[in-house]
Amino acid sequence: xxxxxxxxxxxxxxxxxxxxxxxxxxxxxxxxxxxxxxxxxxxxxxxxxxxxxxxxxxxxxxxxxxxxxxxxxxxxxxxxxxxxxxxxxxxxxxxxxxxxxxxxxxxxxxxxxxxxxxxxxxxxxxxxxxxxxxxxxxxxxxxxxxxxxxxxxxxxxxxxxxxxxxxxxxxxxxxxxxxxxxxxxxxxxxxxxxxxxxxxxxxxxxxxxxxxxxxxxxxxxxxxxxxxxxxxxxxxxxxxxxxxxxxxxxxxxxxxxxxxxxxxxxxxxxxxxxxxxxxxxxxxxxxxxxxxxxxxxxxxxxxxxxxxxxxxxxxxxxxxxxxxxxxxxxxxxxxxxxxxxxxxxxxxxxxxxxxxxxxxxxxxxxxxxxxxxxxxxxxxxxxxxxxxxxxxxxxxxxxxxxxxxxxxxxxxxxxxxxxxxxxxxxxxxxxxxxxxxxxxxxxxxxxxxxxxxxxxxxxxxxxxxxxxxxxxxxxxxxxxxxxxxxxxxxxxxxxxxxxxxxxxxxxxxxxxxxxxxxxxxxxxxxxxxxxxxxxxxxxxxxxxxxxxxxxxxxxxxxxxxxxxxxxx
Ligand SMILES: C[S@@+](CC[C@H](N)C(=O)[O-])C[C@H]1O[C@@H](n2cnc3c(N)ncnc32)[C@H](O)[C@@H]1O
Numbered sequence: 001x002x003x004x005x006x007x008x009x010x011x012x013x014x015x016x017x018x019x020x021x022x023x024x025x026x027x028x029x030x031x032x033x034x035x036x037x038x039x040x041x042x043x044x045x046x047x048x049x050x051x052x053x054x055x056x057x058x059x060x061x062x063x064x065x066x067x068x069x070x071x072x073x074x075x076x077x078x079x080x081x082x083x084x085x086x087x088x089x090x091x092x093x094x095x096x097x098x099x100x101x102x103x104x105x106x107x108x109x110x111x112x113x114x115x116x117x118x119x120x121x122x123x124x125x126x127x128x129x130x131x132x133x134x135x136x137x138x139x140x141x142x143x144x145x146x147x148x149x150x151x152x153x154x155x156x157x158x159x160x161x162x163x164x165x166x167x168x169x170x171x172x173x174x175x176x177x178x179x180x181x182x183x184x185x186x187x188x189x190x191x192x193x194x195x196x197x198x199x200x201x202x203x204x205x206x207x208x209x210x211x212x213x214x215x216x217x218x219x220x221x222x223x224x225x226x227x228x229x230x231x232x233x234x235x236x237x238x239x240x241x242x243x244x245x246x247x248x249x250x251x252x253x254x255x256x257x258x259x260x261x262x263x264x265x266x267x268x269x270x271x272x273x274x275x276x277x278x279x280x281x282x283x284x285x286x287x288x289x290x291x292x293x294x295x296x297x298x299x300x301x302x303x304x305x306x307x308x309x310x311x312x313x314x315x316x317x318x319x320x321x322x323x324x325x326x327x328x329x330x331x332x333x334x335x336x337x338x339x340x341x342x343x344x345x346x347x348x349x350x351x352x353x354x355x356x357x358x359x360x361x362x363x364x365x366x367x368x369x370x371x372x373x374x375x376x377x378x379x380x381x382x383x384x385x386x387x388x389x390x391x392x393x394x395x396x397x398x399x400x401x402x403x404x405x406x407x408x409x410x411x412x413x414x415x416x417x418x419x420x421x422x423x424x425x426x427x428x429x430x431x432x433x434x435x436x437x438x439x440x441x442x443x444x445x446x447x448x449x450x451x452x453x454x455x456x457x458x459x460x461x462x463x464x465x466x467x468x469x470x471x472x473x474x475x476x477x478x479x480x481x482x483x484x485x486x487x488x489x490x491x492x493x494x495x496x497x498x499x500x501x502x503x504x505x506x507x508x509x510x511x512x513x514x515x516x517x518x519x520x521x522x523x524x525x526x527x528x529x530x531x532x533x534x535x536x537x538x539x540x541x542x543x544x545x546x547x548x549x550x551x552x553x554x555x556x557x558x559x560x561x562x563x564x565x566x567x568x
Contacts, residue, residue, distance in 0.1 A: 057102035058112040264351035264381035311378035319505040319515035331356040343372030350381035396446035404455040412461035416514025464514035486519040
């Protein structure tokens with residue numbers, strides 16, 4: 001309902017903003033619309049239901065979903081079922097936004113919606129550059145109505161990137177604009193799309209030139225590969241231009257997915273493969289993880305067959321699975337998962353504990369933690385999971401819980417998962433990274449309190465950005481010399497181990513999401529001179545703070561009789 005409300009608020013705000021151009025108007029063709037004259041959403045007698053059989057359902061749903069995503073009301077969720085966006089009935093949104101329903105989406109329509117929505121979002125900057133170039137002036141583009149812009153983006157994407165037959169694309173998008181806006185909007189779509197078709201056929205699409213200083217080149221690359229300029233500049237700086245281009249090309253490609261056979265329920269990878277064969281879903285076995293299978297297409301069939309709903313498997317990227325390998329969970333372990341929800345790694349770790357031990361799953365987000373709890377039941381691994389809804393920073397300050405293995409899968413920019421999260425690149429700002437770095441440091445400090453002497457702290461992200469990864473670890477080690485790096489080469493294949501012993505997956509090199517993990521061991525014994533550095537420390541599991549710490553340092557004979565450099 002909030003989303004519906006926000007649509008209305010948005011539309012009225014846009015109307016004022018657009019000024020001279022015509023307001024969003026819903027025109028219904030009496031020949032194509034069947035009205036049952038129902039009034040209001042509650043009573044069947046009051047509900048308006050106009051069925052439009054001429055507008056293609058996937059196009060109407062795509063345009064409305066794109067508007068909702070841009071306004072923050074829906075995610076470009078590539079995994080959703082039955083064409084429903086964020087769990088709501090998408091056709092309801094179509095009706096409320098466009099003023100009519102279309103016939104229901106069939107399987108082909110569903111695939112088209114996924115392709116068109118994902119692709120249009122990814123290529124947004126590039127498509128807008130083309131649309132802007134073909135509008136008669138810049139103002140016309142900047143003031144364009146939101147729905148009209150989405151219809152044009154869809155048409156441009158279909159013609160330029162999907163190579164769909166142009167006559168059908170022009171015809172259908174013109175019809176959608178006419179029916180959902182007004183005849184004039186249809187004429188405009190017709191004019192611009194026809195111009196585009198001519199330019200494409202003569203191989204003369206307008207493109208920015210890759211020349212000039214760094215900034216100008218970054219702007220051109222940002223259009224050509226459809227990414228924010230700040231990301232292009234950052235990646236060019238960290239990776240070099242060639243690798244940055246490859247990274248952007250990877251993000252623009254159709255994502256592949258991995259599924260993990262749920263051993264918690266006794267499902268093996270062979271069982272999963274048998275199911276995929278029955279569903280005729282092409283797949284490949286993971287080269288790195290025993291329980292994982294990769295699929296490029298056919299995920300919708302897997303979802304519709306109910307394999308996820310029955311808890312037989314989970315969608316999990318191999319890059320995330322390898323972070324669990326770095327933690328190395330074993331039966332009987334006590335593990336604290338500090339930022340656990342919605343539980344991808346918790347559930348995989350739990351499945352490896354074979355019902356023995358305990359996994360404490362902490363998260364600040366109660367709703368997401370509830371999802372974790374429900375999924376744990378479904379996956380039959382709930383016996384080893386205790387959920388703790390809490391802010392890790394306050395929890396760590398006040399609790400006695402300590403563990404040999406602590407995972408901090410920190411909130412991060414998600415710059416390693418842009419191929420799956422089509423909309424994420426447009427929602428991230430450079431300032432977000434600075435805020436996140438501060439939070440990552442606070443959470444690392446808090447998580448470190450929960451590690452027993454000799455125990456391990458795994459810090460991980462789904463980012464490829466050194467400032468969220470290596471640089472956060474280095475800053476942490478400076479603040480906490482009681483920790484040192486434990487190289488991950490015993491836990492993951494050599495191709496994933498960096499020179500400094502961290503785990504890093506590279507989308508371009510490994511064809512999976514980008515992720516990072518560092519294994520940090522808490523020293524069993526500290527040198528005298530190192531001890532003096534701390535005003536507040538856990539020694540052999542006892543929290544030393546304030547007066548107790550000061551008393552210990554000045555009175556305990558063990559400490560008094562040592563000299564700098566001695567181990568104690
Ligand atoms: C990257 S996600 C974790 C993903 C999870 N480990 C998985 O594999 O599914 C980061 C999580 O950190 C949680 N978070 C953010 N700030 C937190 C805090 N101060 N204390 C505890 N959890 C926090 C968020 O709610 C979010 O669920």
